[in-house]
Amino acid sequence: MATMTRTEPNIIITGTPGVGKTTHCQELAQRTGLHHLDINEVVKKHNIGEASEDPDDPNTKIVDEDRLLDCIENDLEDGGQIIDWHACDLFPPSQIDLVCVVRCDNKLLYDRLKKRGYGEKKLQENMDCEIMEVLLSEAREAYDENMVVELKSESTEDIDSNVERIEQWITNWKKDHGKGEVKAQSEQQKDEDNPMFLHG
Ligand SMILES: Nc1ncnc2c1ncn2[C@@H]1O[C@H](COP(=O)(O)OP(=O)(O)OP(=O)(O)O)[C@@H](O)[C@H]1O
Ligand SMILES: [Mg+2]
Secondary structure (H helix, E strand, O other), X not given: OOOOOOOOOOEEXXXXXXXXXXXXXXXXXXXXXXXXXXXXXXXXXXXXXXXOOOOOOOOOXXXXXXXXXXXXXXXXXXXXXXXXXXXXXXXXXHHOOEEEEEEOOHHHHHHHHHHOOOOXXXXXXXXXXXXXXXXXXXXXXXXXXXXXXXXXXXXXXXXXXXXXXXXHHHHHHHHHOOOOOOOOHHHHHHHHHOOOOOOO
């Protein structure tokens, strides 16, 4: 088995369209210096999306997942990637350290998608996706359940507190992988009491 070479974690930010993935990724990238790996951009840059044949939804792209993985292979190996995508189970679990599933109240999500001008069919599909917790199930099936975290994104305060929690998690991850600064005993104690879960 290949040994892990990354010195910074890879984090997936996933969820139904419109829940706030990109908003979180941008803020997190700015605050941590990690790289916002926007899969929409990768698809565009490498031209690996085929237009959908659905006449109601011609802008949707069907992405060739094998080619996508080839395009981001080196990034994942380097580590320090914040992956922004509305699917998550294609990324190899051995290269992923944390999966955040962003969630949003249905009514709020409806208003956000309506504002984007989504047609009724696309709107309903996305609402169903959120109501049925499709991304949460996908994440829990594909990754160790200890790696999967649900984050509510309904207000700007939610964004701040989510980003702070993830920053704290990154600090812990680096410490656990021998990459962080050695902290005073009192601070170490605080980390252990912190309910932000996981120590990677
Ligand atoms: N916690 C929040 N509080 C207020 N507004 C939010 C919050 N999260 C997201 N929004 C707003 O909702 C809209 C959609 O957010 P964003 O583009 O980040 O979603 P996304 O999950 O990246 O969508 P897509 O899958 O289509 O790329 C934006 O207008 C954003 O400002
Ligand atoms: Mg987005």
